[in-house]
Amino acid sequence: MESILQVDNLEVCFRTAHGEVPAVRGASFSVRPGEVLSIVGESGSGKSVTSLSLMGLLPESARAMGSVRFDDRDLLRLNGEEMRELRGNGISMIFQEPMTSLNPVFTVGFQLMEPLRIHRDQSKKEAYREAVRLLEQVEIPEAKKRMEQFPHELSGGMRQRVMIAIALACRPKLLIADEPTTALDVTIQAQILDLIVDLKDRTGMGVILITHDMGVVAETADRVLVMYAGRVVEAAGVETLFHEPKHPYTQGLLQSVPNVDDSLYPLNSIPGYMPKPGEIQRGCPFHPRCREAVEKCRDHHPPSFAFGTEHVASCWLGEEEGEAHGGSSAG
Amino acid sequence: MAAPALVKLENLKKHYPRRSSWFRRSTGEVKAVDGISLELYAGETLGVVGESGCGKSTIGRTLIRLEKPTEGRIRFEGADITHLSSRKLKPYRRKMQMVFQDPFASLNPRQRIDDTLEEPLTIHQMLDKRARRERVWELLDEVGLDREHGERLPHEFSGGQRQRIGIARALALNPSLIVCDEPVSALDVSVQAQILKLLKSLQQKRGLSYFFISHDLGVVRHLCDRVLIMYLGQAMELASAFTLFREGQHPYTQALLSAIPRPVPGKKRERILLKGDLPSPSDPPSGCPFHTRCPEVRSVCRERRPEWKEIAPGHRIACHAR
Numbered sequence: 001m002e003s004i005l006q007v008d009n010l011e012v013c014f015r016t017a018h019g020e021v022p023a024v025r026g027a028s029f030s031v032r033p034g035e036v037l038s039i040v041g042e043s044g045s046g047k048s049v050t051s052l053s054l055m056g057l058l059p060e061s062a063r064a065m066g067s068v069r070f071d072d073r074d075l076l077r078l079n080g081e082e083m084r085e086l087r088g089n090g091i092s093m094i095f096q097e098p099m100t101s102l103n104p105v106f107t108v109g110f111q112l113m114e115p116l117r118i119h120r121d122q123s124k125k126e127a128y129r130e131a132v133r134l135l136e137q138v139e140i141p142e143a144k145k146r147m148e149q150f151p152h153e154l155s156g157g158m159r160q161r162v163m164i165a166i167a168l169a170c171r172p173k174l175l176i177a178d179e180p181t182t183a184l185d186v187t188i189q190a191q192i193l194d195l196i197v198d199l200k201d202r203t204g205m206g207v208i209l210i211t212h213d214m215g216v217v218a219e220t221a222d223r224v225l226v227m228y229a230g231r232v233v234e235a236a237g238v239e240t241l242f243h244e245p246k247h248p249y250t251q252g253l254l255q256s257v258p259n260v261d262d263s264l265y266p267l268n269s270i271p272g273y274m275p276k277p278g279e280i281q282r283g284c285p286f287h288p289r290c291r292e293a294v295e296k297c298r299d300h301h302p303p304s305f306a307f308g309t310e311h312v313a314s315c316w317l318g319e320e321e322g323e324a325h326g327g328s329s330a331g
Numbered sequence: 332m333a334a335p336a337l338v339k340l341e342n343l344k345k346h347y348p349r350r351s352s353w354f355r356r357s358t359g360e361v362k363a364v365d366g367i368s369l370e371l372y373a374g375e376t377l378g379v380v381g382e383s384g385c386g387k388s389t390i391g392r393t394l395i396r397l398e399k400p401t402e403g404r405i406r407f408e409g410a411d412i413t414h415l416s417s418r419k420l421k422p423y424r425r426k427m428q429m430v431f432q433d434p435f436a437s438l439n440p441r442q443r444i445d446d447t448l449e450e451p452l453t454i455h456q457m458l459d460k461r462a463r464r465e466r467v468w469e470l471l472d473e474v475g476l477d478r479e480h481g482e483r484l485p486h487e488f489s490g491g492q493r494q495r496i497g498i499a500r501a502l503a504l505n506p507s508l509i510v511c512d513e514p515v516s517a518l519d520v521s522v523q524a525q526i527l528k529l530l531k532s533l534q535q536k537r538g539l540s541y542f543f544i545s546h547d548l549g550v551v552r553h554l555c556d557r558v559l560i561m562y563l564g565q566a567m568e569l570a571s572a573f574t575l576f577r578e579g580q581h582p583y584t585q586a587l588l589s590a591i592p593r594p595v596p597g598k599k600r601e602r603i604l605l606k607g608d609l610p611s612p613s614d615p616p617s618g619c620p621f622h623t624r625c626p627e628v629r630s631v632c633r634e635r636r637p638e639w640k641e642i643a644p645g646h647r648i649a650c651h652a653r
Contacts, residue, residue: 042519141607155608156383185382186546187605190590194604212519215549215592238596256524257594258549263572267553269524273489 003030004173004206005054010066012049012058014277021278023049025230026066031174031206036197038209038221038238040253044274046230047210051176054208055093056083070174089119092167096179098159102151108135108162109147115169134165138195157188161195168199175200178210193220214257218242223310226250229275229285236311246305246313246322249286284315292317335409336370337508337540338394343367343403345386345393349613361613363389365564366403368639373507376534376541378555378572380548380587384612386564387544391510394542395427396420407508425455428506432513434497438485444471444496445481451503470499474529491522498529502537510542515550527554548591552576557645560584563612563620566639570646580642580653583621619651627652 012024024046031037041047053064054075068075071090078086087093095101103111112131116122122130128147135143138161151159160180167175177196181189197220200207211217217224217238224241226234226249234247245251252270259265272289275281284290287297296316304312305322312325345364364386371377379387392398394405396412405413412423431437438447448467452458458466468478474495485493494514501509511530515523531554533539545551551558551572558575560567560583568581579585586603605624610616616623622632629651637649 042521157608185609186548187382187586187590188608190592190602190604193592194602213592214520214594218594218596219592221596242594242596252521254594256520258524258527258547258553260549260552260576260588260591260593263552263576265553267524267527269528270521271525273491273522274519 003032004070005031005208006067006069007054008067008069010050010053010064010068012046012053012062012064014059015061015063016278018278023062023230023277024053027225027227027230027232029225029232029235031208033173033206034200034204035222036200036207036209036220038211038217038224039227040211040214040217040224041227042212042253042274044229044277045227047227048178050227051093051178051208051210054176055087055091056080057093085119088115088167088172089170090172091174091176092170092172093176093178094160094163094167094180096182098156098163099151101163102159104151106150107147108149108151108154112147112162112166112169115166119170130169131165134169135162137168137199138162138165140165156184157191160184160192164192164195164199168203171203172205174206174208176208176210179212180209181216182211182213189216196220214254226253229281230277231285231314233286233315234313236313240311244307244311246307246311246318247286247315248290248292248317250313252289252291286315334372336406337373337408338371338542339404339406340367340369340390340394341404341406343390343393343405344401345389345398346401359613362564362615363612364393367561367566368403369559369566369569371508371540371542373540374534374538375556376543376554378551378558379542379544379561380546380551380558381561382546382609384563384609385561386612387546387561388512390561391429391512391542391544395429395508395510396423397429421455425504426507427510428501428504428508429510429512430494430497430501430514432516434490434493435485437497438493440485442484443481444483444485447485447496448481448500448503451500455504457504466503470502473502473533474499475525489522490518491525494518494526495529498526498533502533505537506539508540508542510544512544513546514543516545516547523550530554548576548588560587563610563615565620565636566647566649567621568646568648568650574643574646580646580648581650582625582627582652586624586626619649625652 008028010024010027013020013022027050039047052058054068064076109131113127116127116130132143135146140146140161181192221238223237225232228249234250255268258267270289283299284297284302287293302314302316304314304325305318306312306325307322343364344366346360346362349359349361367390381387393400400413407423445467448470449463452463471478471481476495515526543555555572558572559569562583568584586605589603607624610623618634619632619637622628631651637651639647639649641647
């Protein structure tokens with residue numbers, strides 16, 4: 001199936017007092033309609049910066065290179081006006097803390113109707129009807145009453161539903177969700193994840209789900225990218241990734257998650273810490289923490305190796321079994 | 332368990348006055364902890380689990396007298412410490428320490444780590460200057476840090492290292508109890524696993540008791556011997572971790588367990604989806620606080636608070652339907 005988003009060799013650098021600091025170092029991936037692509041990684045892995053660069057939401061001090069193709073256009077080359085047109089209309093985004101993305105001084109109804117009136121040229125009456133329908137679509141009870149309420153009057157779960165309703169207002173082809181349930185309680189998280197998957201099935205939009213929670217990945221994703229220190233180190237279908245992970249980092253990540261269903265599950269932590277963004281990387285960025293590192297890992301960055309279709313890992317261990325996959329990064 | 336309890340809570344309550352912003356008039360109370368009774372034994376880890384606003388942090392803080400209890404009784408090693416003055420409390424403070432979620436917020440940004448670790452020893456007048464330094468080095472070593480780390484400032488450390496420092500400080504006075512309030516929630520999973528391992532090995536070595544507050548049931552299962560499930564200030568269920576995770580009886584426990592996303596793809600589980608949101612703790616529902624979301628609600632649940640009954644040895648539950 002044709003992809004709706006195609007990212008090639010994305011690099012993002014931040015200008016700081018200590019010079020240019022790379023946050024994303026050559027990420028390539030694609031998203032197809034109706035699929036959930038999950039980007040997993042720990043803090044500092046570059047997963048959120050990747051998503052912000054897709055939306056043109058990077059701060060002034062950042063520079064993005066490479067190509068991001070969406071609807072036959074390269075998003076990295078759009079000007080401010082063109083990007084605004086696309087945001088909400090073609091691509092929408094929801095964040096971890098809905099309270100910071102909702103405007104506290106406007107009612108829920110106003111904030112829902114605004115994109116409809118701007119992007120879809122609806123009259124006030126049409127927009128009102130559509131807004132109520134959207135609230136009902138995200139299963140908010142008493143939708144008409146909610147239209148008049150302010151964000152602070154709603155619970156965390158309700159606010160995230162409102163954010164999703166706003167994000168869906170202009171029927172985007174791609175929804176980017178950055179840790180959408182991290183701030184929510186587990187019973188509410190279950191509701192919101194089910195809602196996102198259900199809406200995706202109904203509308204056929206593609207979803208990029210950014211998370212650090214391997215449980216959330218397993219239950220919602222179709223395909224997964226694992227990021228480490230700004231690079232995509234492994235990419236695979238969700239079943240393959242959990243059952244046959246190739247990269248030692250992916251393996252370590254999976255073994256670090258305590259198992260709710262088994263108290264005797266052996267917990268294997270990864271020693272050490274992720275390199276800071278400014279640190280000079282020589283060889284494979286994971287080699288100082290890797291159990292299986294060999295001489296080569298210290299000096300040469302591994303290219304990606306492919307293991308069958310749709311499974312690539314950027315690790316020298318795959319050199320014999322896998323096929324060289326071109327580029328310096330998995331995708 | 333025949334041994335006497337290290338900590339015993341009897342009908343503990345902590346209510347906060349709720350004031351309106353207008354002239355700070357009192358407009359009722361928030362019942363953060365509303366009648367909790369339990370025992371914590373020497374050398375065990377008791378997990379306290381619940382969603383936001385359930386009172387799990389308040390109970391931890393009240394138990395070591397960082398908060399003044401509104402009602403009820405706290406016994407520590409048999410002694411009633413509920414109303415002790417801070418002077419009389421001092422010898423007990425040594426034995427009860429706390430590890431917080433965000434270690435950075437609890438460290439003085441301008442104080443070297445070795446000075447931070449030495450401070451409690453000075454305050455409690457333990458050891459002379461030389462012996463105190465040696466003790467600090469031992470502590471650093473015990474939590475997996477180097478002696479050189481002592482010369483640095485908090486901002487030079489990563490989150491995981493800071494939590495190691497937070498643990499070292501809690502250990503400085505050789506406590507018998509540590510209240511851990513979400514100690515690994517702010518950490519990345521690979522680092523979280525390191526800290527969990529450290530907590531486990533320290534417990535084995537020193538025979539510590541942990542009162543372990545967490546919202547992460549995976550972490551709780553890994554670390555805890557017994558688990559208390561709370562909801563809006565009240566106890567829902569208490570059992571050994573083994574029993575609770577395999578055959579938890581309370582409808583809330585069951586819903587909570589079924590809501591956790593498992594890291595096993597392709598297995599579509601039947602979730603017990605709870606309707607609606609958590610009610611506000613300042614205006615909890617009547618009767619059983621869970622009745623507004625309970626799939627098995629009966630009319631009695633709306634009217635009467637269920638009693639805290641023992642359904643098997645060591646297994647307690649508050650539910651009309653069980």
